[in-house]
Amino acid sequence: xxKNIIVLLSVLMCSYAYSFARQELEDDFMDMQGDEALxxxxxxxxxxxLRADLIVKALPNPNWDDTNRQSVIQVVIKxxxxxxxxxxxxxxxxxxxxxxxQNTLPLAAGMSRTLIFRLPYWIYNPDANYTAIVDxxxxxxxxxxxxxxxSFFGIG
Numbered sequence: 001x002x003k004n005i006i007v008l009l010s011v012l013m014c015s016y017a018y019s020f021a022r023q024e025l026e027d028d029f030m031d032m033q034g035d036e037a038l039x040x041x042x043x044x045x046x047x048x049x050l051r052a053d054l055i056v057k058a059l060p061n062p063n064w065d066d067t068n069r070q071s072v073i074q075v076v077i078k079x080x081x082x083x084x085x086x087x088x089x090x091x092x093x094x095x096x097x098x099x100x101x102q103n104t105l106p107l108a109a110g111m112s113r114t115l116i117f118r119l120p121y122w123i124y125n126p127d128a129n130y131t132a133i134v135d136x137x138x139x140x141x142x143x144x145x146x147x148x149x150x151s152f153f154g155i156g
Contacts (some may be wrong), residue, residue, distance in 0.1 A: 049143035053081035054134040057149035060149045071123040075132040078112040085140045092136035124156035
């Protein structure tokens with residue numbers, strides 16, 4: 001029931017945005033052309049999604065923690081969607097064929113978070129090559145499931 005209401009609200013909002021944009025364009029066109037207008041221009045359709053949309057925003061250069069003898073890799077994630085994730089989700093780092101996972105708390109719309117992965121070796125061996133994937137096991141329904149990863153490559 002809740003899902004149906006959300007879908008209905010999304011459809012209604014899109015329909016309203018479409019109608020409003022079309023009317024504004026028609027009014028502007030008539031103002032420019034007077035009574036001689038042939039046809040109004042095509043409407044601008046603005047897509048609208050009522051879901052979270054998680055991305056890997058940045059992968060800064062890795063650092064070496066000499067005290068603990070570990071590579072320190074930061075993964076900056078962001079929710080570019082219109083609503084909170086509500087549920088926790090997993091972020092995955094794949095480095096040299098090894099998978100590292102971290103669970104993270106829900107992320108509000110528009111907010112970012114930095115996760116720290118610690119690898120027990122220097123990542124530049126001789127080059128650094130790794131990929132971060134946010135929501136790696138598809139726990140969150142998103143507007144775009146195709147923008148969840150980012151790769152890093154650095155020459156050692």
